[in-house]
Amino acid sequence: MQSIKQTLERFKIVRLIVSIYRLRAVRALVPLVIIALVYLEGQHELKQVHLGLIIQELKRVPAEAIAQMMGVALLSVAVMSAYDYLIRRHFRLDIGRWSTFRFSWIANSFNNLIGFAGLAGVGLRTLLYRKSGVPAAVLAPAIVFLSPLMITGLSLFSWGNIFGLLPAAALLREHKWLVFAVWGMALYLPFFIILQRSSLFAKWVNRGQGRTPWLTVAASVGASFLEWLFAGITFWTIGSHLLGGVEFVAVFSIYVIAAIAGTLSMAPGGIGAFDLIALLGLTQLGYPSDKAMAVLVVYRLFYYLVPWLIGLALAALEIGLQGKKGSDRTSAGIEPSLNVWQKIWGWPGQYTFLSDLGVWALGKLVFVSGLLLLLSAATPELVYRLRLTEDLLSLPVMRISHHLSVLTGFMLILLSRGISLRVRRAYIWTSVLLSGGAVFTFTKGFDYEEALFLLLVALILWISRARFYRISVPVSRQNTAWWLVLTSFIALVYYLLGSYVHHGFLKHLPRGVEPEWLQRHSNVSVTAAGGLVLSWLLLTMLVTLRPHRKADGLFADRDMERLTRFLGENPGNPLTHMLFLGDKSFYWAQGGKVLFAFARARDKLVVLGDPLGPRSLINEGISEFRQTADLYGLAVVFYQATPAYLPLYHEQGYRFFKLGEEAAVPLADFTLSGKKNSDLRNVKSRFEREEYLFEVTAAPHPAALLDELHGISEEWLSGRSEKGYSLGWFKPSYLQLAPLALLRGKDGAVLAFASIAPGYDGGDTVSIDLMRHRKNAPNGTMDYLFVRLLEWAKEQGAGRFNLGNAPLSSVGRNSGALREEKLAHLVFVRGGHWYGFAGLRRYKEKFNPEWEPRYLAYPAVLTLSILTLDLVRLVSRHPEAKEDQL
Structure with missing residues (x-):
């Protein structure tokens, strides 16, 4: 029964993951289904297409015809700027006419080629208009207003097919499923007009300024009408040059049907569905398949690819940062001078x-x-x-x-x-x-x-x-x-x-x-x-001799003597003692006054804890470190960041993920009295009655003692590999740097031990580090060891005893938490089979600690799932293994 329950709980976790991607998968299947349907309809025509003959047809086109076709295609893309001029006027956007045209060209050329149901154009318009200072409160309604009107012109032409003004009866008769597509597209126009004139649209999109005026509705349909009209003219112009004399109405009618199929497929640029339907229509008119395919190739080249290349050039030259400091080097303290092109355009925000x-x-x-x-x-x-x-x-x-x-x-x-x-x-x-x-x-x-x-x-x-x-x-x-x-x-x-x-x-x-x-x-x-x-071979030579080797030297500082001097002048934190393990490199910022201790994980430098040094220099120190790392394509991540430093990371544009909570016992309030602590009192009484001996030995420790502790450590590991990075491991030179807590039996043999890590804060904090015990240790051994450690630390005058982190504790419990944190919460609650997350939290609760959250601070450009895998790999990597040099 218990195994069935565990299986059901694991299924819940998997179901949550699947639900995140289910909608995307369904959307991705729609274009594939439509393309497959069209392919089945056009198999015969596709078999008649010969690549060599198509290229031969293209090579025969004279230069004057190429110039004419190119000119009409570029004019057709330019006409699409009517959309942007429309929203500029309707929403009173404060941008210039020439900027509006440039923004339109970039957005429309990308949207034509990439598509994704218009998402490419929406994203780029948002980026560009925000770049020009358009407020989000104005921009969002403008984008929402623009998105649904782009196919109204095609819907209008669909009515032309239905009423016979654009006859395509032979194509519709042979492929009857296209009739439903035409009618579906035709019905969109009245739906659009009703929506534009609705009170709901007036409230949410027109910002309470009343219903959309009839003149604006007509202008919206007119802008879309011009787009599809000129696109069809481009198709006809190319056909007239490659096919000879062709009738405009016949070719334009085929273009409308093909465009409807391409739009409904939601494939980028309507590729597949549009081309096959157009091929079917042109061959029905009696043109050879090779010549018909040549028309489609040139149409794709002149109407989609060439304008997109121009849009690429404009985007490469003109698009500036869109207010996300974490995704660029501005946050790293770098500000290059303006190039000539930027000065000519004089964009707002050109200094970013x-x-x-x-x-x-x-x-x-x-x-x-x-x-x-x-x-x-x-x-x-x-x-x-x-x-x-x-x-x-x-x-x-x-x-x-x-x-x-x-x-x-x-x-x-x-x-x-x-x-x-x-x-x-x-x-x-x-x-x-x-x-x-x-x-x-x-x-x-x-x-x-x-x-x-x-x-x-x-x-x-x-x-x-x-x-x-x-x-x-x-x-x-x-x-x-x-x-x-x-x-x-x-x-x-x-x-x-x-x-x-x-x-x-x-x-x-x-x-x-x-x-x-x-x-x-x-x-x-x-x-x-x-x-x-x-x-x-040449690329391999470039990589082998690449200056990335300089990065290995730049980030290879592990000077323990300098670290010791630094900690003598600056306070540390509960993680600082782990820097003496030797598996982390040091970066000294602000003239050596700020220290970053990190390890390399692929293209990430993972800093353990917060930076050390004067608080007033930390922000500039982070910028300096990020700038240096960015020169080598490396990102800086902060692991187990504390709440006190979150404002600084936020200013740097970092995002946060809660890793768990850290337990610290206030020693002034620690006591074994009271009903709540009866279990701990009983454990202490039993071990003292059975004459177990607790002692704390100061460094340096005898070699014989370390050999004995090494045997206990190996027995505890049972063949498992040591963890690293944020966890201590058995390293004799490291254990010689701090006191050791020992629990001996009646015969004097050590049953369990723990290394004690100073907090480098004037003795106020003491932390537990490495803990190991023999397999035959009696029940309650670690409880007794912890109790005696807490009492010892209190006697030494310490204020807090750090029990360490409880991973995923209190993560994703709220309904408004991120999906990733909700998933982490399920792992915390139901993941005991793999790791005792909840059990570890309950164990530390015995000592009545105060809990403080710990976070992962990472740049917005990083993907959290991939970053998590890199961190797991970093912690699981054998401590003595050489860092990745990837």
């Missing part, structure tokens, strides 16, 4: 750091640059460009340039992570490779478009050069494995693409070109493997 989105965008631009080089190398250049390049350069130069382009592409992909992490050397190498890649693309086949793009990315990097301040970052095994898999997959795609295109184009090449083509592309497998291996 650029956000992580900016460097993330730069990293993705570099990643795209690497992919572009590989795509260019895997596909053939235009015949006239090959002939022109061969006239200007020799064939060996073209061949070498081709191989160097592949190598440069792989290197840029690998270095893109270093760009996102703001590493200075990654910026230097990337700048060189981008410039070299531009030369190689030019000399291998006169690909000036790609060369200009690479030079543009290099220019953006140069403008943003002030952001690359880090000396190095940790390189973990997990990240290395992930990037190895990713680059290997890219190399495989490069090989398959190059081989497929090579065979598909071979019969289409004019005479006189075939020898060069065969010589340059027949060994595509060698090029792919060689580029991958050489890029990883």
Whole structure:
């Protein structure tokens, strides 16, 4: 019966975890289901698509047509700024017209490509408008107002399908499930109008200023109408160039149906559903599958990818920090000078750091640059460009340039992570490779478009050069494995693409070109493997010689003599004595007046307890330590932080998680009298009656005694490994630094012992440290040892006796607690099978202690679940093991 009860309780814990992710899983399944449904409907058309013929169609498009298609696509994205101008006017946002346009372009281009049911656009608009000083009370209703109106234009066009103004009867007749999608989208428009005119909407969104005016409702629908109209015009323009003369109404009708399917799928950019429905519609009009797919590829490129790259560039150059000090280096006391671009734009808040989105965008631009080089190398250049390049350069130069382009592409992909992490050397190498890649693309086949793009990315990097301040970052095994898999997959795609295109184009090449083509592309497998291996070899050399070795020396200070002198002038805390274990490094801030004792856990420096030193210098000391750690991509975490220092951590932008509570007995009030302490009195009387001997021996201790205690420790461990970091372990040199409490039997043999840790606060606090006993020790042994220790400390004039921490005690009990803390509470209550959390709390309650909470203080950019695993690994790591050098 008891086992069944334990099983049910464990199930509750698992159910809580599952409930957190259940909704996300359901949302993720919706796009997959719709894409699978559309795929089943369009299997026949997909089988007719040939990649080689698609690329051939794309290569034949003249430059004037490309310019026209590109212009219409960029105009279509620009038209979407009507949304932002609408909320700017309706909510009287105090931002300029040009800033509104820039914000709109960034948000809409990201939302088009990434999507996630509009969440990408919502998040970026929130970030951008808050950056410009728009109050949250104004911004939240504006975002809520904007979100539902974006598909009203598509809903309006759905009515056009229903009433026959946009005929798509053949498509709807063959795929009947699309009828329900069209009607569902059409009914959204009246629902939207009713919602806009409702009193509830007026109260919560219009901020009590009355119902939404009819003019604003019409403007909302009109803005959405323009978005979808111009997107459809873009699709038709591309189709007219690639398919020949096409009727606008027929193609636009197909576009509307495809857009409805893509929107309902909630997939990023409607990818999959939109493309397959559009492919089905165009093939129904009699166009070949290869040409129809070419239309879709160009549409994706010009309407989604190119505007997104422009948005990436704008985000990389312009987006500033959004008020979270913990996510940037402002809190670490770093304030770089303005770069030229920031001064030109003159943004409000320009004196703060650029956000992580900016460097993330730069990293993705570099990643795209690497992919572009590989795509260019895997596909053939235009015949006239090959002939022109061969006239200007020799064939060996073209061949070498081709191989160097592949190598440069792989290197840029690998270095893109270093760009996102703001590493200075990654910026230097990337700048060189981008410039070299531009030369190689030019000399291998006169690909000036790609060369200009690479030079543009290099220019953006140069403008943003002030952001690359880090000396190095940790390189973990997990990240290395992930990037190895990713680059290997890219190399495989490069090989398959190059081989497929090579065979598909071979019969289409004019005479006189075939020898060069065969010589340059027949060994595509060698090029792919060689580029991958050489890029990883160069990266390995960079990592091996990386200046991160400087961090190992910088954080390797374990000067015990300096620590002793420091504690002679500054007070410590109950955890201070553990610094003499030798497993923690020291960082001396503020000219050596503030001490941080920490251990390394992957990319985190975990400080044990609060910093030591004058309170007035602690805040600046934390900033200094964080700044130094950030130069090497390391985050500073405070483990077992006390409530007294929480305001300082809060100013630094830290978040908190309650680890448990620490028990301290006020010795002035300690007594064994009274009914409540009868059990302890009985234990003491029994051990004294049986002539057990308690004594406290001062250091230094005889070697024979330490050998005897070592045998007790090994017996107590029973083959288990010692814990470390925040727990003491049996180390003779460490035990020689403080008194030892011994409990001997009648024969004089030691049955149990405990090491005593001074509080380094003038003798006011005494702490229990290492506790061990023999297996055959009688019941109540540790109770008696604790009672005698408390009496001894009281006799020595100490004010408090620290019994140590009770993990997860009083965590997550309130209904408003965080999910993670509620989960921790369940573990505390029901986790006795793995660790006696509740039992440890009850045991320490015997001595009537006062409880004080202890916290984990961590930067907001860290994920609590991953941080928890790192801390468990840190505490569980063998004390004598060398720290991770990842």
